[in-house]
Amino acid sequence: TARLAETGESIFQQKCSSCHSIGGGDRSTGPDLKGVTEERDRQWLMRVIREPDELIAENDPQMAALMEEYNLAMPDLGISKSEAEALLAYLEYPGEEQHAAGEAGVPTEVEMAAGDVARGRQLYVGEIPFEKGGAPCLACHGFDKIGPAGAANYGGDLTGLWASYGEEGVRSILVDLPFPSMTPIYAERPLTEAERADLAAFFEASTGIEAPGSVAGFTVKAIGGAALLFVVALFAGWRRIKSVRRSLVKKSLD
Structure with a gap:
C-alpha cells in the first residue's frame, strides 16, 4: 500500500494538484479531497477519476451538484485503472507517516512573478x-x-x-x-x-472578453446572421418579383 500511495502521490502532483488540494481547503477549481475516500463510494470515485465525462452525460446527481457548485466540468485526464487505484491509495493515506515519500498532503502554493x-x-x-x-x-x-x-x-x-x-x-x-x-x-x-x-x-x-461560442456571443451572431439572411431573401424576392412582372407585361403586349 505504501508503494502504491507513493505512485498515487506522483500522479496527484502531475494531474490533480492544479485544481485540488488535500487538507488545504476548497479551491475555486475543485473541492478539497481530504477524507474523500471516507465520504464517497469507492466505485463512484473510480469513475470520477477515469470517466468524468460519462458521469456528466449520465446526469449523475453527485457530479451535477459539483458542477453547479464550482461551475466547471472535470476534464477526462486519461487516467488508467491502475493509476486511479494508486490515486485512491494516496488519498486514503496522504500523510508522511503512511508512506516514505509522503509530505504534508497540501500542494505548495504556486508563486509566480508579475508577467508581461x-x-x-x-x-x-x-x-x-x-x-x-x-x-x-x-x-x-x-x-x-x-x-x-x-x-x-x-x-x-x-x-x-x-x-x-x-x-x-x-x-x-x-x-x-x-x-x-x-x-x-x-x-x-x-x-x-x-x-x-x-x-x-x-x-x-483578457478577463471579461466573451468567448466565441458562448451563449451571449452565439445569440448576437445568430441575430446578425438571421438579419443578413432576411435582407438577402428580401432582395432575392424583390428581383424575382420584378422578373415575373416583366414576363407578364411582355406577354400582355404580345
Whole structure:
C-alpha cells in the first residue's frame, strides 16, 4: 500500500494538484479531497477519476451538484485503472507517516512573478517561440479575435480561462499542463517561469472578453446572421418579383 500511495502521490502532483488540494481547503477549481475516500463510494470515485465525462452525460446527481457548485466540468485526464487505484491509495493515506515519500498532503502554493501581457500574447500566438520548443497555444486553442487561427478548435477556447479557473488554477495549470493531449508536447518541453508569468498576465488581462461560442456571443451572431439572411431573401424576392412582372407585361403586349 505504501508503494502504491507513493505512485498515487506522483500522479496527484502531475494531474490533480492544479485544481485540488488535500487538507488545504476548497479551491475555486475543485473541492478539497481530504477524507474523500471516507465520504464517497469507492466505485463512484473510480469513475470520477477515469470517466468524468460519462458521469456528466449520465446526469449523475453527485457530479451535477459539483458542477453547479464550482461551475466547471472535470476534464477526462486519461487516467488508467491502475493509476486511479494508486490515486485512491494516496488519498486514503496522504500523510508522511503512511508512506516514505509522503509530505504534508497540501500542494505548495504556486508563486509566480508579475508577467508581461504583450509578451504573453506573443507567446500564445507563436510570434515568440517557447524557449524549450513547445508548440504555441494557438496551434490548438482558439482565443477571441486573435490571428488567422483564432477559431482553432482542437482544444477548448481559452478566452475565459482566467474567469473559470481563477489565478490559482491558471498558474497551477501552466506549471503542470496535466491534460492528455498536452503531456506529450510539453513533458520534455516545459514552460519557463517567465513564460508562465507572461501567459498568466495575458489570460488575466483578457478577463471579461466573451468567448466565441458562448451563449451571449452565439445569440448576437445568430441575430446578425438571421438579419443578413432576411435582407438577402428580401432582395432575392424583390428581383424575382420584378422578373415575373416583366414576363407578364411582355406577354400582355404580345
